[in-house]
Amino acid sequence: MSEIVMQIDGKEVKASDGMTVLQAARVAGIHIPTVCHHDKLEPFGGCRMCMVEVEVRGRKSYVVSCLYPVAPDLVVHTRSERVDKIRRVILEELLAHAPNSPELVALAAEYGADRDRFDKDPSFCILCGLCVRYCAEVKQKNAVDFIERGAQRAISFIPEIAAKECWDCQECFAICPTSYAQAAYFLTEALAFPGRRKSAMHGA
Amino acid sequence: MDSGKIDEIIDRHRGKSGDLIHVLMEIQHKNHWLPRDVLHQVAAALEIPFSRVLRVATLYKTFSLTPRGRHEVHVCTGISCHLRGAKQLLESVERATGIRPGETDTAARFSLETGSCLGSCSLGPEIIVDGKHHARMTPEKVEDVLKEYQ
Ligand code: SF4
Numbered sequence: 442m443s444e445i446v447m448q449i450d451g452k453e454v455k456a457s458d459g460m461t462v463l464q465a466a467r468v469a470g471i472h473i474p475t476v477c478h479h480d481k482l483e484p485f486g487g488c489r490m491c492m493v494e495v496e497v498r499g500r501k502s503y504v505v506s507c508l509y510p511v512a513p514d515l516v517v518h519t520r521s522e523r524v525d526k527i528r529r530v531i532l533e534e535l536l537a538h539a540p541n542s543p544e545l546v547a548l549a550a551e552y553g554a555d556r557d558r559f560d561k562d563p564s565f566c567i568l569c570g571l572c573v574r575y576c577a578e579v580k581q582k583n584a585v586d587f588i589e590r591g592a593q594r595a596i597s598f599i600p601e602i603a604a605k606e607c608w609d610c611q612e613c614f615a616i617c618p619t620s621y622a623q624a625a626y627f628l629t630e631a632l633a634f635p636g637r638r639k640s641a642m643h644g645a
Numbered sequence: 646m647d648s649g650k651i652d653e654i655i656d657r658h659r660g661k662s663g664d665l666i667h668v669l670m671e672i673q674h675k676n677h678w679l680p681r682d683v684l685h686q687v688a689a690a691l692e693i694p695f696s697r698v699l700r701v702a703t704l705y706k707t708f709s710l711t712p713r714g715r716h717e718v719h720v721c722t723g724i725s726c727h728l729r730g731a732k733q734l735l736e737s738v739e740r741a742t743g744i745r746p747g748e749t750d751t752a753a754r755f756s757l758e759t760g761s762c763l764g765s766c767s768l769g770p771e772i773i774v775d776g777k778h779h780a781r782m783t784p785e786k787v788e789d790v791l792k793e794y795q
Pocket residue numbers: 565566567568569570571572573596616617618619620621622623
């Protein structure tokens with residue numbers, strides 16, 4: 442692991458080969474907002490909230506820091522007018538789906554995002570994939586996954602697997618930024634194995 | 646279709662998780678749709694989670710998770726065919742089959758889809774039945790063409 446020296450927000454930062462810009466920033470105590478990132482999970486790059494400005498040989502570009510690898514002499518700006526605008530629009534789009542997600546509402550306040558900018562499409566799920574990846578990578582149960590494509594894309598608990606695995610876990614509820622994982626699970630429970638909760642409660 | 650053929654397809658790819666799309670395509674091609682219990686067999690044989698099989702099976706339009714007809718009818722609604730009367734052609738096909746795009750008739754004879762464009766602008770307006778192109782179609786010719794497909 443060779444050491445790399447780069448610059449984030451004017452500060453000299455040391456990182457090692459194979460790290461992402463997000464990791465390097467965190468080690469240096471510089472905050473970059475994220476939604477779909479989770480330390481225990483593989484980088485996903487789904488939400489684009491962690492977008493930063495990088496300068497390579499004087500050329501500026503915008504990259505997702507949770508995927509972008511560190512490189513020697515990289516110059517990174519985690520806030521700029523352009524970066525803030527990108528984050529604001531992303532937030533406005535996500536808020537059209539999940540207008541009351543506390544995480545998003547807090548970020549919206551910080552970035553001046555207007556949650557009523559776009560027509561509401563309350564799917565609640567923002568497709569961050571945290572539940573899907575947590576279930577697959579950490580729990581290795583694969584009880585919840587993405588289905589369909591495009592505008593129909595959604596997460597779905599697979600009844601056959603959920604009936605066996607979810608009862609004793611339900612850990613994804615707490616990492617979901619919108620509580621939709623929980624809602625989707627209970628719907629699956631109601632459809633695939635109704636009554637189990639009631640009998641567990643009443644010992645019947 | 647008999648399950649022997651499906652078993653044979655699945656057997657050929659046993660243990661090869663990278664073959665998922667191939668297996669699904671072969672089964673789709675032979676059986677016209679992917680029953681859920683078959684997807685379970687695929688997951689077990691290829692040693693991949695059932696949820697991933699479902700993700701892939703729902704991602705691509707090629708795959709159908711509901712029963713399809715024996716014959717696939719595609720009506721081109723691309724711009725060239727549209728200008729040459731694809732709308733009337735589609736209406737005529739809908740009348741002849743009794744179904745709308747995305748549907749399958751109760752006797753599972755036809756499934757109807759539109760597509761734009763199906764790639765033969767110079768032959769339009771056209772319909773494709775089971776991969777065979779029927780060029781320069783008119784609403785009147787539809788009955789005759791479909792008669793061949795029982
Ligand atoms: S249910 Fe929640 S955790 Fe899962 S993808 Fe949707 S928003 Fe993310």
